Amino acid sequence: MKSVLIMADIEGGIGIWKKEQCKPGTPAWKAACHAITADVSAAARGALRAGARSVWVRDMHGPGYNIRPGSLPSGVRCIRGQYLKPIRLIGRLPAVEGAVFVGWHAAPDQQGSFSPHIFHKKIRWVHINGRPVTEVELFAAVLGEHGIPVLFVSAQQCVLERVRKTLPWITAFPVPKEPLSDDRAAELRRRLTHEVAQALKSHGRFGRLLFGRHRLEALVDGRRIAWTADRATETYERLADLAFFDGLAWPLRPLLLAAYVQGSRLGLRLM
Template sequence: MKVLISVDMEGISGIVHPAETNPDCYDYQQGRALMTAEANAVIAGVLDAEPAAEVWVADAHGPFRNLLPEDLDRRARLIRGKPRPLGMLAGLDEHTDAVMLIGYHARAGGGPAVLAHTMSDAILDVRVGGRSLGEIGLNAAMAGHLGVPVVLLSGDGTACAELTDLAPSAVTVAVKQALGQTAAVAVHPEEARERLRTAAAKAIEQRALVAPFALTGPLEVEIDLYGPHMVDLATLVPGVSRAGGGRKVTFTASDYADAYRLVLLLVQLASIRP
């Protein structure tokens, strides 16, 4: 079997501030080490349950170059760097049996939640078929499009609730409880790793109980952007148009895979400053 572990950073135990997730800040090296250790715990749990599993790990935070390659469990394959197909879910294909979202955070507007956002600070909301989705929902739906369930998620309590709403049978591990955007009560990192290893094994053993979260097309997608100039750039893409004022764009996708890829493109365009 093939398991894809997508690892973000904001939902790692102990991390509460952008300085711990930003390569230009002094706390980042500690954040990288904590992130790598939690990834290793999940890899170990998967292989406890399925020793012959093929484990792929997608570095899914910021520059996609955060996990420490030399410290990652050598039994896993590491995907790092960008740009790349499917972004945070690089490595996902029709041969994947299960996806795990580790260190994930709640969507923009969700809360209280640690470092909540959706893809970037430029995105205020993404609605697919009228349903607001953050990175958890957007990635779960991409996996679901290929018939793959998200069987495990870790992060703060709000992030865990987001996945439970989409996939009630999935396993979640709350490694911290948010007090606000940059504050939380966290379990000790070693305790978090123990819980993750146990949960990963359980998620693999119970994966047949989790239904993929799938959205069927055609799909109407609306994106609220932070700045009007971002809308100007977005509407240069064929099929994308303004809607309802100066900060919203919309488009129709034939299926979810097309919707997902276009959302990723618009996120990149939104990072361009005039």
């Protein structure tokens, strides 16, 4: 596989186990930015070891300014920020052959998990075709419609157990949600590099179109909603709009998004 996209969140990162670590601008978040950058660097080294000539990183946590591009392996390109178009929040996808998901989290209905949510706390659960899903399946379905299969996911164990029901071919990399020594964190990242490389070298049969025509049901802001859609991207964007822009006129949405992103960028510059 010659071109790879690493989609990174933060809650499922190695050594990230406190909610304060996930809040942009806090001292704990600044340390977590170094941790998730180390995870992404480990995954990028695995992709390069597997023969990838082009590695892209998409920072998807909050406003999208958590990863430190200058600390990534040479030649790895990082896309930051959040966008309204062409794909909500994601923006424009690079031309790649496969994806690696690093640092993802549980869904809000997974009690006892670390920082469980889908986009925003107002979304309490999401089912597609009667099956509960996490953000991983939603993003993976969007990528699949653009010809990009997801081959590797690092996350808390409960996330992986759910995700594998929809993406049974993935290499699943469980991340403990507890304090870790520097040696233990380094060991996990060495394993992460190795397992990403193996996943990209030895991937077998995989799926791209995860849902096709599907039925969504969700609880959003106390309202039970449902719809049927032909495309996963349509469902993903409708959920994102409900989470972030519900009732907000289109002309005001870029202003809201810009204010949100700028706050994180200020915190990053002060690191």
